[in-house]
Amino acid sequence: MNLRTLRVIEYNKIVEMLTTFASSPMAKRKCQRIKPRKDLAMIEALQQETRDALRRLNTQGNLSFAGLKDIGASLKRLEVEGILTTAELLDVASMLDLAATAKRYGENEGTSMTDTRRRSQEQIEEEKASNKMLGLSMNPDGTTCPDSLRTRFLELMPLEHLSREIHRCIISENEFADDASSGLKAVRRNKRLTNEKLHNQLAKLVSDTSKQTMFQDNLVTMRNGRYCIPVKAEYKNHFPGMIHDQSSTGATVFIEPMAIVNLNNELKELDNQELAEIEKILESLSAQTAAEIEYIKYDFDTLAELDFIFARASFARSYKGTEPIFNTDGIVDIKQGRHPLLEKHTVVPVDIKLGEDYNLLIVTGPNTGGKTVSLKTLGLFSLMGQSGLHIPALDGSRLNVFDDVFADIGDEQSIEQNLSTFSSHMSNIVYILDHVTPGSLVLFDELGGGTDPIEGAALAIAILSHLNNMGVRCMATTHYSELKTFAMSTPGVENASCEFDVATLQPTYKLMIGIPGKSNAFAIAKKLGIDDSIIESAKANIDSDTVDFETLIADLERSKREIEQDKADIARLKEDAKQLQERAQMKDSELSDKKSEILAKARQEASEIIEEAKAEADAAIRKYNKWTTNPSKADAKAMEAERQKLRAKINDLGRMNEEKRKTVKSDHKASDFKVGDTVHVISMDSEGTIMALADSKGKLKVQMGIISAALPPTDLLLVEHEKKKPQKATVTGGKSMNRMMNxxxxxxxxxxxxxxxxxxxxxxxxxxxxxxxxxxxxxxxxxxxxxxxxxxxxxxxxxxxxxxxxxxxxxxxxxxxxxxx
The missing domain is CATH 3.30.1370.110 (Ribosomal Protein S8; Chain: A, domain 1)
Structure with a gap:
């Protein structure tokens, strides 16, 4: 991609924003070097990495790379058997600790491949919708797409034994643990013992009461790394030893008493031994690190790359970016694209299409109407997408893989080269025409401007015709009416405009494809207070064909707005109707299930009654047979009592059936009801409202919440609000009705x-x-x-x-x- 386009499209600002999301110096450098790619497979691989990192951020939270330092120089020193410093070793250990954290993060993937054999298509669609909200891509069968980052995470080698050893030996950049080695432990123990002896000797000396007046201060100090006592200059001969320093006034000398010279010498020797032991420890740790250098280099490179990938994902999350769908057919379809450098709370989304029905899009309209923003949005989205970055647009937006993007935007007047604005633009356009291919994207801002309008328009038409004949995808902005006519009459070229509200003198920034724009110069001038006579005079200077053309544009613009509003209303109504139909079908299904449940319960109760009657009859027959076979044992009173008992049971069953019939029916006739009456629906144990009187079948239309049903009057009871509804109902509407009532x-x-x-x-x-x-x-x-x-x-x-x-x-x-x- 040519560098001038990257600059004028402001791709460099996108790179600067991306860099702030990286943590390590290596990842920041990768961000700064990011460039658009031309290979489709590479672009899709980069996009998948961004998508998978974004999904992990949404499902697992952030992965911090804050402790990752640049250890490249340290690794090179290890390759030539050099010894690392404590700071370098701690940086290696910190990197290995981060590798362990990253490995656990990678293994705890929020989603896994799911067995879908037992799931319905409806369940799969619901899961797709839920995963889409989290930025999770899925295959058509409902399984999640393979994670392109999983292998990177799994192949990390944290080398816990090495990081533990480094942390065991080195407490901080300036401190080693006593147990780092047996030699260091012994040296430090001897240092402590020697220090104790030395301090005891000095304490004994300075506490001698006969010599208190000889000391400047009753304390011990250090000079040149040796312990000394401050003695008044006039008493220096009373203390045999070495003088290491004196005060600025000369009144005090700092003497190392002869009694502790040997102890000081011993302490110095022990200091040297301690440094030697530390060197051995650093040499040992460096050797252990060098033995694992291949794994360490892999971890280092992998973590730097992961930091870069997650920076892209975090950047995408900051502007709610989505993964574009790439093609090599020259098709661009940006849905509700939002320019990422504009304030995200106020930026107006635009729809941009190119490459299907037309290859050239000519955008006209007033200044400050959003034409240049739309132009830059197309160019910037193409560059971002081909760099592996998500774009701030709706899911499903499509981008083409362009072999180069050319842009002539802004005022490039050059004083050094003595070029006017027009000359500068022409120089750039010459470069574009010399290097453009059918696979390029070309963006022109105010093509042909800066010169005579007639000649400029003619030149612009010639340039665009040349690009159109080559099959180049191009978007251009202009004020020239001639280009509007060119777009209307030329195959493969389409008009567009940025909507402008004349009533408020404010642009809406909405891009309308298919309608050329008006400059609205007269309307704006009138709104700002220019005298009507001046405006009318100006209109008189425009030929009638131009006036008619501008009027036609205004009519087309108004008609398009009305059609788009109608389409939006129709789409909304269709969606509402579809949802209502689906809910009605679902409720019909529920009612059918309730009906089946009621019938099954009734059959069960009938079956139980029959079984009970059969048992009673069988028992009575057995007793009767027993009495007939042995008349001597027949008891008339007992027989009569049994007969009365059977008759009572029969009467009880009759009364129960009569009560049920009374419970599930009413005595109302259709004429008893009027529209608006509140009724109790017996079969559903629910209240409703009469919406329509009886039809030809004698059924009344009753509305119960969102359910509407045609019911016979025998299933309805008038509800008087001052009375309670019936307390007992044998037949109910099932669990859903009980939920509704409670x-x-x-x-x-x-x-x-x-x-x-x-x-x-x-x-x-x-x-x-x-x-x-x-x-x-x-x-x-x-x-x-x-x-x-x-x-x-x-x-x-x-x-x-x-x-x-x-x-x-x-x-x-x-x-x-x-x-x-």
């Missing part, structure tokens, strides 16, 4: 996964609607926010949810969501 206005999903919570919330909202609740509360807690985001995403797709918000102070704050139905 529903609470809140649900607790704390600790659940997103899938578990949304499934439970879905059933809860259905019950709430049937129970005529208008507001409910979902308790999800604060935590990481993943559960809250998943629930909010689900609520956005529910047509019966009017609105929702986080709780306020006293309601549960961000730990709850209030839903209006």
């Amino acid at each position: 529903i609470k206005p809140e649900i607790n999903v704390l600790g659940m996964t997103v899938d578990e919570a949304t499934s439970l919330v879905d059933r809860f909202l259905d019950d709430a609607l049937m129970a005529h609740l208008h507001r409910v509360t979902i308790i999800h807690g604060k935590g990481t926010g993943a559960l809250r985001k998943g629930i909010h995403q689900f609520l956005k797709s529910q047509p019966h949810v009017k609105s929702f918000r986080l709780g306020e102070f006293g309601e549960g704050d961000a730990g709850v969501t209030i839903v209006e139905l």
Whole structure:
């Protein structure tokens, strides 16, 4: 890619932002050297690395590379059998510790290949939707895609034995452990004993009361690494020994008494022995490190590369980037692209298409309308995507692999070369035309500007025609009306404009493909206060064809806005209708299941009654046979009592059946009801409202929450609000109706996964609607926010949810969501 394009498209600023997300010096250098690639396989591999790192960030949290130092120079010294310093060895140990942490992070992958044989397609689709929210890619069968980073993590060699040994021996950069070696331990023990002797001798000397007046201070000090006592100059001859220093005034001399000279000498010798032992330890640790240098180099290089990959993922997460789909067919389809260098809270998303129905896109409209931003967005997205970076656009956006990107943007006037703005642009365009290929992307900002409008427009048309004939993908901005006509009349060329609100004199920055833009110069001038007579005079200077053309553009622009609004309304209505149909089918299925359940229960009860009757009859027949075979033992009173008992049971069964018939039916006729009456539906044990009078079959339309049903009057009881509804109902509508009648206005999903919570919330909202609740509360807690985001995403797709918000102070704050139905 040519360097000028990288500069004018501001790719370098993207690189600077990316670099801030890297931790180690090596990864920062990799970020600074990142460049767009031209090989599709390489680009897709880089994109997969970014995607897999982003998925791990979302599912497992951050992996810190803060302790990774540049040990390249240390490794080179080891290769020539050099000895490392304590700081270098600690850096190696720190790197190995990070390798161990990274290896555990890699092994604890948040998702794994899942056996899908026992899962329905619906379950797979639900899991896909959930994983999409977490940035997790999946195969068509519902299994997760292989992780491109897994091998890197698994092949790390933390060399725990080496890092433990380094940490055991070296406490800090300036401190070694006594147990680092037996020799160091012995030397330090001797140093302590010698120090004790020396201090005892000095303490005895300075505490001698007969000599107190000879000392400047009653203390021991050090000069030139030797222990000394401060003596007044006039008494120096009273203390045989070596004078090491004197005060600036000469009043005090620092004498090493002869009695401790040998001890001081011994202490110096022990210091030298200690340094020698430390050198041996450093030599030993360096040798152990050199023995593992191949593993250490692999860990070092791998961690630096992982730091670079996770920097790309963290950068993508900062602007909610997605992985683009690449092709080599010249097709670009950016969906809701947001320029990453603009304020993310105010940037207006744009849709840009190129390479399918047309190869050239000519964007017209007023200044400050967003034309150049749209131009740079296309170029920057292409460069970012081919560098392995995700783009801030909707999932499913497509990019082509361009062999080069050329851009002529901005004022490149050169004083040194004595070039005007037009000449500078032409010099750049000459370079582009000399190097462009059919596989290139070309971006022109105000093509043909800076010179006579007629000649400039003609030159711009000639340049664009040349590129169009070559099959080059090109996007150009212009003010020339001639280019609008050129786009309308030339195959492979399309008009576009950036929408501008004349009423507010503000651009909307929305790119509208298919409609040329107006300059709106007269409208803007009038809004700013230019006299009407001047504006009318200006209009009179424009020929009628130009006026008609501008009017046509305005009409087309207005028509396109209306059509787009109609399309959006139709799409929304179709989606609402689809969801309502799906819910109706689901409710019909539930009602069918309830009906089957009721019938099965009735059959079971009937079967039990028959079995009981058969048992009673069999017992009576046995007794009767016994009496007939042995009349002498027949007891008339007993026989009569048995007969009365049987008759009583028969009467009881009759009364039970009569009560059931009374319970499941009513005496109402269709004429007893009117629209708006509240009724109790016996078969469902639920309340509803009469929505329509009896049809040709004598059935009334009853609305129960979101369920509408045609029911006979015998299944309905009028409900008087001052009275309680029937207390007993033999036939019920099942568990879902009981839930509806006893529903609470809140649900607790704390600790659940997103899938578990949304499934439970879905059933809860259905019950709430049937129970005529208008507001409910979902308790999800604060935590990481993943559960809250998943629930909010689900609520956005529910047509019966009017609105929702986080709780306020006293309601549960961000730990709850209030839903209006």
